[in-house]
Amino acid sequence: xxxxxxxxxxxxxxxxxxxxxxxxxxxxxxxxxxxxxxxxxxxxxxxxxxxxxxxxxxxxxxxxxxxxxxxxxxxxxxxxxxxxxxxxxxxxxxxxxxxxxxxxxxxxxxxxxxxxxxxxxxxxxxxxxxxxxxxxxxxxxxxxxxxxxxxxxxxxxxxxxxxxxxxxxxxxxxxxxxxxxxxxxxxxxxxxxxxxxxxxxxxxxxxxxxxxxxxxxxxxxxxxxxxxxxxxxxxxxxxxxxxxxxxxxxxxxxxxxxxxxxxxxxxxxxxxxxxxxxxxxxxxxxxxxxxxxxxxxxxxxxxxxxxxxxxxxxxxxxxxxxxxxxxxxxxxxxxxxxxxxxxxxxxxxxxxxxxxxxxxxxxxxxxxx
Amino acid sequence: xxxxxxxxxxxxxxxxxxxxxxxxxxxxxxxxxxxxxxxxxxxxxxxxxxxxxxxxxxxxxxxxxxxxxxxxxxxxxxxxxxxxxxxxxxxxxxxxxxxxxxxxxxxxxxxxxxxxxxxxxxxxxxxxxxxxxxxxxxxxxxxxxxxxxxxxxxxxxxxxxxxxxxxxxxxxxxxxxxxxxxxxxxxxxxxxxxxxxxxxxxxxxxxxxxxxxxxxxxxxxxxxxxxxxxxxxxxxxxxxxxxxxxxxxxxxxxxxxxxxxxxxxxxxxxxxxxxxxxxxxxxxxxxxxxxxxxxxxxxxxxxxxxxxxxxxxxxxxxxxxxxxxxxxxxxx
Numbered sequence: 001x002x003x004x005x006x007x008x009x010x011x012x013x014x015x016x017x018x019x020x021x022x023x024x025x026x027x028x029x030x031x032x033x034x035x036x037x038x039x040x041x042x043x044x045x046x047x048x049x050x051x052x053x054x055x056x057x058x059x060x061x062x063x064x065x066x067x068x069x070x071x072x073x074x075x076x077x078x079x080x081x082x083x084x085x086x087x088x089x090x091x092x093x094x095x096x097x098x099x100x101x102x103x104x105x106x107x108x109x110x111x112x113x114x115x116x117x118x119x120x121x122x123x124x125x126x127x128x129x130x131x132x133x134x135x136x137x138x139x140x141x142x143x144x145x146x147x148x149x150x151x152x153x154x155x156x157x158x159x160x161x162x163x164x165x166x167x168x169x170x171x172x173x174x175x176x177x178x179x180x181x182x183x184x185x186x187x188x189x190x191x192x193x194x195x196x197x198x199x200x201x202x203x204x205x206x207x208x209x210x211x212x213x214x215x216x217x218x219x220x221x222x223x224x225x226x227x228x229x230x231x232x233x234x235x236x237x238x239x240x241x242x243x244x245x246x247x248x249x250x251x252x253x254x255x256x257x258x259x260x261x262x263x264x265x266x267x268x269x270x271x272x273x274x275x276x277x278x279x280x281x282x283x284x285x286x287x288x289x290x291x292x293x294x295x296x297x298x299x300x301x302x303x304x305x306x307x308x309x310x311x312x313x314x315x316x317x318x319x320x321x322x323x324x325x326x327x328x329x330x331x332x333x334x335x336x337x338x339x340x341x342x343x344x345x346x347x348x349x350x351x352x353x354x355x356x357x358x359x360x361x362x363x364x365x366x367x368x369x
Numbered sequence: 370x371x372x373x374x375x376x377x378x379x380x381x382x383x384x385x386x387x388x389x390x391x392x393x394x395x396x397x398x399x400x401x402x403x404x405x406x407x408x409x410x411x412x413x414x415x416x417x418x419x420x421x422x423x424x425x426x427x428x429x430x431x432x433x434x435x436x437x438x439x440x441x442x443x444x445x446x447x448x449x450x451x452x453x454x455x456x457x458x459x460x461x462x463x464x465x466x467x468x469x470x471x472x473x474x475x476x477x478x479x480x481x482x483x484x485x486x487x488x489x490x491x492x493x494x495x496x497x498x499x500x501x502x503x504x505x506x507x508x509x510x511x512x513x514x515x516x517x518x519x520x521x522x523x524x525x526x527x528x529x530x531x532x533x534x535x536x537x538x539x540x541x542x543x544x545x546x547x548x549x550x551x552x553x554x555x556x557x558x559x560x561x562x563x564x565x566x567x568x569x570x571x572x573x574x575x576x577x578x579x580x581x582x583x584x585x586x587x588x589x590x591x592x593x594x595x596x597x598x599x600x601x602x603x604x605x606x607x608x609x610x611x612x613x614x615x616x617x618x619x620x621x622x623x624x625x626x627x628x629x630x631x632x633x634x635x636x637x638x639x640x641x642x643x644x645x646x647x648x649x650x651x652x653x654x655x656x657x658x659x660x661x662x663x664x665x666x667x668x669x670x671x672x673x674x675x676x677x678x679x680x681x682x683x684x685x686x687x688x689x690x691x692x693x694x695x696x697x698x699x700x701x
Contacts, residue, residue, distance in 0.1 A: 066479070093479065099509055104468045104502030108510075111472025111486075114457060115407070117479070119472070131498070138462045139469070147450045147458035148441040149665045184666050208668040237671070286671040 007266045007360050015222040015258045020242055022195055022225045039228035047227040050220040052194035053082045056201040059231050061090045064118050068094045071105055071122030080161055080220050106132035110140050113153035126162035127171040140210040141185030154208035161217035163255050163307050173344040175308040180212050181285045187236055188285040190214040190254040194225040199234030216255035239288035245277035248301040248366055251292055253281040256305050263359035284314055293325050300331040301366045305354045310338035332369030335362040373644045374432055378592040383432045385446045389413050391587030394614035396420050397557035398517055401564035407473055408456045409466040409488040412447055421454040425644055429651035436698040442657040463494040467503030474512035478575050485513040485571040493524020495538045507577035508545045515567045516579045521586035526599040542579035554582030555614040660700035
């Protein structure tokens with residue numbers, strides 16, 4: 001193979017052409033996880049990820065009288081339209097705008113949850129969650145532990161749009177999951193699609209622990225699936241093997257899964273006989289080390305990718321844990337393909353991103369080591 | 370209790386303590402509340418718990434972090450909490466409880482039980498961003514919450530002249546559209562009346578109220594602080610002589626003929642005996658079981674914690690003396 005030939009030749013890239021999405025009713029019918037959840041044979045509706053998030057919140061609002069949705073600009077439907085129609089349906093007492101204060105939003109949600117209510121807070125962009133960092137890390141995460149289980153804020157879920165969107169610059173592109181993955185007491189989740197968003201968000205809201213729920217905003221409109229209309233939950237703390245393989249394990253989460261899918265397609269085209277196992281972690285804390293370990297013990301090679309900068313990013317945790325647990329099975333160093341150690345740049349996003357080409361190179365490095 | 374526990378810390382028998390000297394009249398606010406109103410405090414509000422019936426044993430158990438501490442020995446002394454008494458567990462980060470109190474009050478309003486929330490904080494904490502967030506949210510969202518500011522003149526060593534330049538904390542309430550009152554914080558009846566009226570406004574009109582109680586921190590900030598490093602002993606003595614909430618209450622009771630000077634000795638003696646008994650009992654108890662270190666991080670132990678517990682358990686077995694395992698209660 002001529003090494004100067006561009007690896008993406010002839011491939012349709014990205015979410016729009018993804019084979020990971022459940023585009024048809026029969027895709028839903030044959031999905032094992034949805035079968036397990038008991039909704040694979042039920043009615044489905046074509047939804048993008050934004051509509052799926054809306055549907056999950058509507059499901060909770062209809063069944064849990066204590067649940068409320070609040071944040072900046074959520075009452076008119078939200079700047080990404082995730083809460084559209086909810087205020088009309090459930091009233092302004094339950095779907096309401098707050099003043100523009102992230103630390104206030106998080107603190108307010110903690111107070112509601114401490115009274116046993118279900119608080120679904122929205123932080124408009126994950127880039128703006130940092131003013132609430134103290135409330136989330138020092139308060140929400142430690143609330144149950146520090147009180148000896150006298151009090152807890154398990155009813156709190158903080159939703160926030162995250163990750164690159166093509167032109168978001170420094171403050172509309174960040175993926176801050178690793179900051180939160182370092183905090184005992186929290187759960188951290190990031191879905192990759194509409195079906196995942198609904199099931200995981202329903203679990204997050206009902207989970208008895210505070211959850212930070214990151215929604216890759218580039219998928220809000222682009223990730224369109226047939227989504228079960230019924231109420232269903234997908235398990236937190238459980239990774240999903242999207243494609244079995246025998247030669248290398250490729251792990252990621254969120255919108256990064258589509259770059260990984262393309263990289264795997266390129267490798268399997270250019271290196272006949274090689275097969276990659278593709279895993280979506282879905283929950284970043286607590287993460288499903290067992291599924292990754294089982295895979296690496298089979299393949300002997302691991303590539304981890306995320307959009308956030310590499311240094312101290314979540315991939316470092318996964319790489320360290322895998323080398324500890326799979327030391328005798330590893331046949332090459334764990335490869336990390338991540339964002340660069342710069343603030344998320346505007347015009348240089350193409351070079352910054354851990355795109356399919358960079359992942360392709362990393363998989364090749366791993367296989368040829 | 371303050372005197373005994375302060376001395377106990379000086380002797381190294383507990384790790385930390387904070388007294389409420391000079392601010393005892395705050396108990397008047399507790400008396401004006403419904404016992405089911407939820408309390409969010411800062412750390413110098415033990416009087417509220419006393420008023421609600423938190424026992425001496427419970428105070429001591431928490432300060433000793435022993436096996437009967439409801440907080441399971443995880444937090445520093447004076448970080449009390451009680452679900453039964455509707456008193457949210459204290460945490461160290463200042464002012465974080467203020468927006469939380471607003472959220473809790475919103476829940477109270479939705480429940481429609483005519484309950485409110487009271488939130489205590491010092492004038493120093495009022496400089497935190499969470500003060501601004503909490504008051505503005507309570508005002509815009511119509512939350513039945515009483516914000517009670519203990520303005521005692523100092524935040525550790527920082528006098529209020531270095532804390533703000535406006536007219537105290539009360540003047541800010543007006544800016545948020547919050548009904549506000551300033552009271553003599555050493556006058557238990559002024560505090561009682563203000564809190565009672567504030568509660569009525571809160572529960573009947575779903576509105577927040579701000580009370581600024583002017584007082585003086587006679588205590589050192591904590592046992593880790595010697596306040597003579599930044600203020601004169603004379604200033605403290607003058608305050609405690611000239612304007613002491615306990616002396617004022619005593620004078621009022623004597624005027625009414627409800628208290629005799631001879632009762633001072635008697636009551637003090639009985640109280641001291643009760644405190645010392647609770648103190649001695651708490652000191653004898655073991656620390657909580659080591660297994661309590663891993664519980665309540667989440668509602669259920671996650672796999673990572675199961676693994677870490679096994680790792681530490683093996684070490685405890687191997688090196689029991691180093692880990693002083695006999696100081697801890699047996700795991701169940």
